[in-house]
Structure formats: structure tokens, C-alpha cells
Amino acid sequence: MKQEADFLLVMGNKCMTERIPPILASRLNKTIEIFKASTNKPQIIVSGGKNLHSLSNKTEAEMMKEYLLQAGIPENHIIVEEKAMNTIQNLEFSSIKIHRFWSKEIRPKVIIVTSDYHLPRTRLQAKRLGFKVQYASAKTMSMLKWPAMFREFTALLWYDRYVIAIVVGIDVLYSLSLYI
Numbered sequence: 001m002k003q004e005a006d007f008l009l010v011m012g013n014k015c016m017t018e019r020i021p022p023i024l025a026s027r028l029n030k031t032i033e034i035f036k037a038s039t040n041k042p043q044i045i046v047s048g049g050k051n052l053h054s055l056s057n058k059t060e061a062e063m064m065k066e067y068l069l070q071a072g073i074p075e076n077h078i079i080v081e082e083k084a085m086n087t088i089q090n091l092e093f094s095s096i097k098i099h100r101f102w103s104k105e106i107r108p109k110v111i112i113v114t115s116d117y118h119l120p121r122t123r124l125q126a127k128r129l130g131f132k133v134q135y136a137s138a139k140t141m142s143m144l145k146w147p148a149m150f151r152e153f154t155a156l157l158w159y160d161r162y163v164i165a166i167v168v169g170i171d172v173l174y175s176l177s178l179y180i
Helices: 022-037 060-070 087-101 116-128 142-159 161-179
Strands: 007-011 043-047 078-081 110-115 134-138
Touching: 007 022, 007 087, 022 060, 022 110, 022 134, 043 060, 043 087, 060 078, 078 087, 087 116, 110 116, 116 134
Parallel strands: 007 043, 007 110, 043 078, 110 134
Antiparallel strands: none
8 A cells, every 4th residue: 555645646637527537536446545535535636627628517626526526535635736638737737726724844645546558757856846745556447548548649749849849940951961
């Protein structure tokens, strides 16, 4: 079992309707499992804004909160962050919430809960932001894993698009210089 946490940060996932998609449900179920196994009952931060193309009027965080409440998680243990639209914002906006709720002088213990395929990108962004946290991965059902992993690959390329463009540009210039 992981070290007892002060906060569980549940990373959002795009919700296109009023229903929690399976990938997000697995993250929430993992969070419920950790919460119920914890002796200190950590605060749970649900992070996710409203997708512009969603058919729902609710934010991801609102839907996540409802899911946790239905599972018996007390409302006073749920912190809602509903501005984030991507992984980086999930981390940044949630860290602001943690600082508002955490009044002790020691660094809070945070476990980020996300999907197994999403862990590498989450770790990369958390490291870039200087976070020292633990991670808990939720298993992704196999029929959803490959499309999700492809999306992760393209997201990593997008995040580092400027570095990739520079490397490709240098390579093109070098190749052209061989012919001049």
C-alpha cells in the first residue's frame, strides 16, 4: 500500500455527455479504493472543466464529485477544481487548491490518480512543474487502451512541438547544406 496521503488528485478525462466515461470511471474507482483503505481519509481533488463540445452543462469535476458522492465519499472530503482543460492545467490549478487547503508547514503528501496509459505524460508534466508526488494508476479496459495510447502519443508530440520543429528544421538545414 502506498504511503498515506493528505490529498488524492484525480485527473479529469473528456466527458461528452452526462455519463462518466469508462476511463474516468476507472480513475474514480481507484480513488474510492485508496480513500476507503486510508486511515486518515485524505481530501480528494477532482479536476476538470467543461468541454466546449460536450452535450452536458456540467464540468468534469462536477460529474466526478457526483460519482464520488454516490459511492459514499463524504462531501467534506471532496474539493472541486473546474477550470482545467488539459493535463498541465489539472496539475497547476489543483496545486493552487492544495495550497489553499493545506495550512501546515510540512509539504503535503499527494497521490495523483490517473489511467495507466496517462502516467508517463502526467509524470513528465508534474516533474516539469517541480512536483514531488506519488502516483496511482487505474487500469484501462483493453478495448480503450490502444486509442488512448495513440492520443497520449499525439499529446506528447503537441506539448513538445517546438522542440520537434527545431530539431526537424536543423536536420533540413543540415541536409540542404550538404548539397550547396
